[in-house]
Each structure stands twice: as structure tokens, then as C-alpha cells.
Amino acid sequence: MRVHIAGFLKRPAVVAAISILILRGLTLSSRFLLSVLLARMLSPDEMGQYGLITAVLAFALLALGLEFYSHTLREMVPATPEKRTQIIADQITLSAITFLIIGVAASLAIFTGLFPSRLAPWFLLILATEHLSLEATRILIITSRPVRAYFVVFLRGGIWVYAIATLMFVVPSERTLEAVLIWWALGGALSIAFAAFSLSDLPWRNLKRYHPDWAMMLAGLRTARPFILTAAGALIISYVDRFIIDKFIGREALGIYTFYSTISIGLLSLGASASHQFLPKVIAGYASGRDAYRANLQSFFWSLFVITCGMTIVAGLTMWPMLALFGLSQYAASIWVFYSMLPGVLLRILADVPSYALYAARADGSLLLCNVGSAIISLLLNIVLIPILGIYGAAIASGVASGVLLLALTFLTVRKMREVHASPGATSLAGLPTDAEMLYP
Structure with missing residues (x-):
């Protein structure tokens, strides 16, 4: 009996499922830890500012990604490795354009006093790393590498929380909102590095003569339109209350x-x-x-x-x-x-x-x-x-x-x-x- 159980647990699919479960558990546990950590270390006023930043981040991520993955993932499943690299390159090109537009909008928000200038650089860095990491996670899942995908999720949303929690208890001067944002950005950068390593086996050298496929991008945006509005509706239910509370209460x-x-x-x-x-x-x-x-x-x-x-x-x-x-x-x-x-x-x-x-x-x-x-x-x-x-x-x-x-x-x-x-x-x-x-x- 023990032999059969041991053999079952050693199966690749079982090992992968257990690994994913552990990684998801650690990541979700970090969110609970983060809430307690912020409540202990920050004032309610700073906690409120953090709540606004995360709400703006969620909407900015939607604007940056435009739910374009709803098109690219479908195209990526039957594609050859060479075609997959071009699809990824096209998605990065589109993201660079939208990020530039968001950067201009952020500058205007800072100039008009709608967003604090001291937090803006970290916000934009987090926005970039979160988007790239999120898209890399989806690509790893669709290319049948789920364990690596969820390790990217853990690096992006989990490990930095445990690190900053330890640091805040040891070094009181680090108990600031800026410290949280810095470590958040570091976690995102670390997840991107790991994702890049995991996708390094794709034939990237074939992109030497790469030219953006604008027709594919337009087709993808047409496909993504209903998903953009659906996602926007979900985000409004989750976050619009924060802006109204800040305004009235x-x-x-x-x-x-x-x-x-x-x-x-x-x-x-x-x-x-x-x-x-x-x-x-x-x-x-x-x-x-x-x-x-x-x-x-x-x-x-x-x-x-x-x-x-x-x-x-x-x-x-x-x-x-x-x-x-x-x-x-x-x-x-x-x-x-x-x-x-x-x-x-x-x-x-x-x-x-x-x-x-x-x-x-x-x-x-x-x-x-x-x-x-x-x-x-x-x-x-x-x-x-x-x-x-x-x-x-x-x-x-x-x-x-x-x-x-x-x-x-x-x-x-x-x-x-x-x-x-x-x-x-x-x-x-x-x-x-x-x-x-x-x-x-």
C-alpha cells in the first residue's frame, strides 16, 4: 500500500498539482499577512492612501493590457514556437504604446494634484512589472508550464510581502508606504526575471527582422472589446466604493x-x-x-x-x-x-x-x-x-x-x-x- 501511495505521489501530474496548491496557498496567505501588516505599521490615513493606489492600479492595468490576452492566448495554442515569439512581441509592442499613453495621463494627474508626485515613480514601475508578470504567467500556463507560472505569481504577489514583513519588524524606519511600494516593485521585477528565464527556450533570435503585425493587433483589440467592458464592470464593483468613501467620508x-x-x-x-x-x-x-x-x-x-x-x-x-x-x-x-x-x-x-x-x-x-x-x-x-x-x-x-x-x-x-x-x-x-x-x- 505504501509503495502504491509513494508511486502515486511521485507522478509528475501529482507533483505539479501539489506544487501549485502550495504556491497558491503561500500567495493567498501573503494577502492576509499584508492586510495585518499594513494595519499594524501604517496609520488609517496611510492605509486609505494605499487603498486608493491599489484601486487606481487595477484600472490602470486594465487600460494597459486592454484584455488583449483574450485574443493572443487563442492564437498561441496552435502556433509554432516561432509564431509564438512574434505574438508575444506584438503584445509587448502594443503594451509599450498604451504604457506611454498612461504615463502621459499620470503626468497630468501629478500636475493637477490628483496623484502624489512622491509615489508616482513607484506606481508606474509597479504598473509595468505587474503587467509584464501577469502576461508572462498567462503565457506559461497556455504553454503547459503551470508550476513555473504559479511560481511567477508567488514572486509577484507573495514573497516580497514576507520580506517586507520581516524588515518592518526589524527596522522601524521602514514602516512606510513608500517601503511597501518599493518592495512590491522588487517582487514584480524578480518575477519578470524568472519568467524571462522560463521562456528563454523560445526562438527569440528569429525576431531580428521583426516588424509589428498591426493587422493582428487591430483584430485582437476587436476581439477584446467585450472582455474589456466585462472586466471594467468587475473592477467597478470591487473598487468604486473606495473613491466615493474618500470623497464623502x-x-x-x-x-x-x-x-x-x-x-x-x-x-x-x-x-x-x-x-x-x-x-x-x-x-x-x-x-x-x-x-x-x-x-x-x-x-x-x-x-x-x-x-x-x-x-x-x-x-x-x-x-x-x-x-x-x-x-x-x-x-x-x-x-x-x-x-x-x-x-x-x-x-x-x-x-x-x-x-x-x-x-x-x-x-x-x-x-x-x-x-x-x-x-x-x-x-x-x-x-x-x-x-x-x-x-x-x-x-x-x-x-x-x-x-x-x-x-x-x-x-x-x-x-x-x-x-x-x-x-x-x-x-x-x-x-x-x-x-x-x-x-x-
Whole structure:
């Protein structure tokens, strides 16, 4: 028996799965550590400023990448190594153009006083490293190197948190927002270096006479249009409340809200990690016909429901002891904000089930309509509720928007189930659902 177990654990697929699980666990744990670290070392005002920076970063990443990967990954799967290098080069060219435009916009924001000049260089460096690292991760996954891909994710979003945590405890002078941003940029640069090494086996020398394929870029941007709007809708639900809180309530209240939002986003990322495991089964079920499609969705829903309920219950039970352990009394006074967030977290994660169902059915228009509609509801509710209820209004607005998103997606999925027939060609991807790695604490 032991021999069989040992042999099973030594299988490459099993080793890869365990490695990915460990790397994801370490990365997601770092987000929790980061929230506690910032709450302990920074003032609520600085925490609020950090919350605004991460919100702007998420939208800037969308503007920089333009969801172009939804086109390039589809083209990269059947491509030769030589063609893959050209696709990557075209994507880098497009990113350089968009980064230049964002740089000009950032300069204007600094000039008008909308963005602090002392943080702007680090923000732009983080934006560049995060984008390159994120795209490299996707390329490594699509080229069947998932362990290396998730090691890149760990370098980009995990290891620097452990390093800065140690440094802040040892060197009090490093307990600043600038130090956090510097180490964040260093983690991104390290992840890019590792990704470049991992992709060094591609025939890059063939790019000596490279000329940008502008026609491919335009075609890719046309493909990416619905995904840009869908991703923008998801980001609005996650981040628009921070700007409204800062406007109507103040930076200190935003800092308290950012602390709990950081943990909520960590839960969303953990739920998304579980959801991603079911995506191939949902796509295969749609291709096989109505019965397989329905069966896979039911399995997906109940599995995700159990996992998500477990996560939210554990988070709810451990939050108060954790605040007491670290002496975060100022945050403990508003703990019910976190409890108000948990229903929205549960609903938002469960929305992955109908979202992936529609994605597998290539119902891009339905996904777009639901995400944009729920984003508009989130925006309006935040504007109405935050001036009245403060940060509790933001939590309620997020929960209602997530509930509307789940109901709308479920309604359209039920309708889609009635139309499903076996479709062997349905397994070709049109893009990817909204990437949870674009959600930042």
C-alpha cells in the first residue's frame, strides 16, 4: 500500500498539482499577512492612501493590457514556437504604446494634484512589472508550464510581502508606504526575471527582422472589446466604493474599509482559485450536450457553495480574535463592516458558476450585459448609501450588486440550458473570464 501511495505521489501530474496548491496557498496567505501588516505599521490615513493606489492600479492595468490576452492566448495554442515569439512581441509592442499613453495621463494627474508626485515613480514601475508578470504567467500556463507560472505569481504577489514583513519588524524606519511600494516593485521585477528565464527556450533570435503585425493587433483589440467592458464592470464593483468613501467620508475611514476589503478580496481570490479548477469540465460539458452541461454545473455549484460557506464562516469566526491578538482596536470598532461584506463575498464567488456557464456557451453579450448592469447598480448605490451610512453603505452596495449579478447570470444560464445541444467545436476558447489576479488588496 505504501509503495502504491509513494508511486502515486511521485507522478509528475501529482507533483505539479501539489506544487501549485502550495504556491497558491503561500500567495493567498501573503494577502492576509499584508492586510495585518499594513494595519499594524501604517496609520488609517496611510492605509486609505494605499487603498486608493491599489484601486487606481487595477484600472490602470486594465487600460494597459486592454484584455488583449483574450485574443493572443487563442492564437498561441496552435502556433509554432516561432509564431509564438512574434505574438508575444506584438503584445509587448502594443503594451509599450498604451504604457506611454498612461504615463502621459499620470503626468497630468501629478500636475493637477490628483496623484502624489512622491509615489508616482513607484506606481508606474509597479504598473509595468505587474503587467509584464501577469502576461508572462498567462503565457506559461497556455504553454503547459503551470508550476513555473504559479511560481511567477508567488514572486509577484507573495514573497516580497514576507520580506517586507520581516524588515518592518526589524527596522522601524521602514514602516512606510513608500517601503511597501518599493518592495512590491522588487517582487514584480524578480518575477519578470524568472519568467524571462522560463521562456528563454523560445526562438527569440528569429525576431531580428521583426516588424509589428498591426493587422493582428487591430483584430485582437476587436476581439477584446467585450472582455474589456466585462472586466471594467468587475473592477467597478470591487473598487468604486473606495473613491466615493474618500470623497464623502474621508481618508481615515477609507483606511479602515481598505483593511477589511483586503481580506475580502483575498477570499474572492481563494474562491476564484477553486472555480478555475471546474472551468475545463464546464466547457467539456457544454460541448457534450445538455445533460453533461447541467450535471457539471450542478457539481460545480455545490462544490463551490460548500467551499465558500466554509471560508466565510471561518473568516467570520476568526476575525475578532485576530484583531484582539494584533491589538487592532481601531479596526475592531468597525468589525461589523467586515460582517456586512461577507454576504457579498459569498454571492460574488457563487456568481462564477453561471458566469463560467455562459462563458462556455460563448455568450459574451450576456456576460457583458450582466457585469455592466451590476457595475452601474454598484456605482449608484454607493453614491446614495455612503453619504448616509458611511462605510457600511459601501458594504451593502457591494452585496446588493453581487446579488443582482448572481441572479441575472443565473436567469440567463437557465435559459441557455434549454438551447444546449452537443457541439464539438465549443471547446475553443473565446477568451478567459475576468482574472482574479487583477484584484488587488
